[in-house]
Amino acid sequence: MKKNVLKKAFAAMAVTAVAATAFAASFTANGATPSVPPVKLALERKTVTVAEAQAGVTIAYTVSGADLKWSTSGIHIEYPASLTATLKKGDAVDDLELVSNKAYTADNNTNGYFITTASSSPAGLDGTIYTFTFKAPNAQPGDKYDIKFKFGKNGTTQDLFTQSAFTAASVAKVTFTGEDGVVYTTDPMTAAAVSNWEHGWIQIAGETGTTTTTTTATTTTTTATTTTTTATTSTTASTTSTTLSGTTTTGSGTTTTGSGTTTTAKGGTTTGASTATVTGVSGVTGVALAGAGLAATAVAAFVLRKKD
8 A cells, every 4th residue: 555655656756757847848958057056945843832733733844045946846755643734835836837745654654745846947936835734632741743854766766856957968967875875866956955955843842840949957956064073181080079061052053062070980090081072163162162171170170189
């Protein structure tokens, strides 16, 4: 089925080429070959929303750099089979005698159109040759649909974009390497058009993303350290036992307790001890504690002298 369609398409192209030759008989080379114009074939590129793609996107097939310098053409344009397409002739072909298009099914899940033109004079203009309206019923954000030219060849018949001045037998052929890696031989204007063409596409815009910023709070904990210092005072006496207790000194919210104890041992030896425990103490409090210890020692000495 596909082969039959392609054969018919190439047959139409061959008829077009013959018709163009007949129409342009008076334009066959009778002198110097004109210089090749800076011809440019292009398919539009568009980025659209999902809704726009489903409703229909127009993609123009255009020519520039060849105003009134082209007439005969046969060009294949292919697109994904997931798209539906309708065509409308553009203003660049208004003065050409023959303008046609033929749909076909290609390999690799693609469809295409073979677009042909012909005229008895190079009356083709710069502008739009055809406008395609593509619909993408299953479009999703981020999808891309390539709309591409494809150089076709079937035996001795192949694509072209030219005029009779370049197809005359007296004009030397040129070669170019196609996008498929094959080396083709053709007329100079066709080689220039095909080597310089620009493919098109339809890009479906992606959804707008949301950016979230997270702020983390940091808590710093400071630990205070309390240092405890213990001071010990010892006093030795003999024969008499004296007990000192309950001496308390308070300063700057800190309580300091001091106690003095004397113990009488058999044999007349007495040992007296004064012990003070200080917690975070400085200044006046330290002086008070030192005084308490000295007072305990003085009392013990006084008692001993009185006894003697």
